Amino acid sequence: MNKEYIFQQFLFLILLVFTSSVISLKPCGHEHFLSFVTHFNIKPVLHYIGENNNTNFEKSPNASSWDPNWIESMGGIDYPDSQNRSGFFPIKFMPRQNVFYCALPYNDLDQWGRKISSIHIPWADEIDLNDHRDSIIQHRWIRVATHEVEGYCQLEDVGPGGSDDFDYVFGPAHAIPEYEHGGIGISPALAQVLGMLNHIKSRDMVMWSFVDEHHVPNGPWIFKKEKKEKLLRTKRKY
């Protein structure tokens, strides 16, 4: 055995170790952090439960794309105006769901069931192949931020403007249409956290990305029914 041969073997071994370590870097379990794209410069639009705007959201006003009784599930219409709100909450009823919700223009389901494109969702390993009714993106957490503040919301509706923009929602695309009708629908509570409740100005832009639930920090977006009940009681001075 000459030196050159040994050296070649050595290089080969190094290469082998290197490739196998790269291959084993696949995302494991429910940690999808590496595959979450941050979308910058996205125009937000206000979207609230009970809103009558079916140009942007096809199932509005009474339903979401996944919940035919959205108003009922929440407990009432989530009016954004200040006389109907107290803090982050609607004043006339007890919210039964998280008031921090949002919408993106992709649905993993259509009238025939699960879309083929849904197998490319970063957490597609959670798909139950026998289940063609339950969305695997509904209730997912999203971080939305301006340059000054951040807020968190759960995905509860589809829109604005469409239901099939996979390349934008899960990829790096930033298609021109998003610019016109907005690229994310945000609830009154989230708009308030971001400082844009009363008027989303035409130049207001946000960045957003999906986040894993265990990366969501504590804040008003963590829905605890009892906490809200207590808060409402003090506000109403029962």
Ligand SMILES: *[C@@H]1O[C@H](CO)[C@@H](O)[C@H](O)[C@H]1NC(C)=O
């Ligand atoms: C629907 O929402 C869009 C964007 O916020 C707005 O421009 C449009 O006027 C709304 N339509 C109705 C009927 O409220």
Ligand SMILES: *[C@@H]1O[C@H](CO)[C@@H](O)[C@H](O)[C@H]1NC(C)=O
């Ligand atoms: C939508 O809900 C309102 C009350 O929340 C109700 O009056 C109306 O009939 C509903 N519309 C439809 C189409 O179900």
Ligand SMILES: *[C@@H]1O[C@H](CO)[C@@H](O)[C@H](O)[C@H]1NC(C)=O
């Ligand atoms: C406030 O809520 C009431 C229903 O409780 C509704 O009729 C009214 O339109 C809301 N105000 C605004 C400005 O939307």
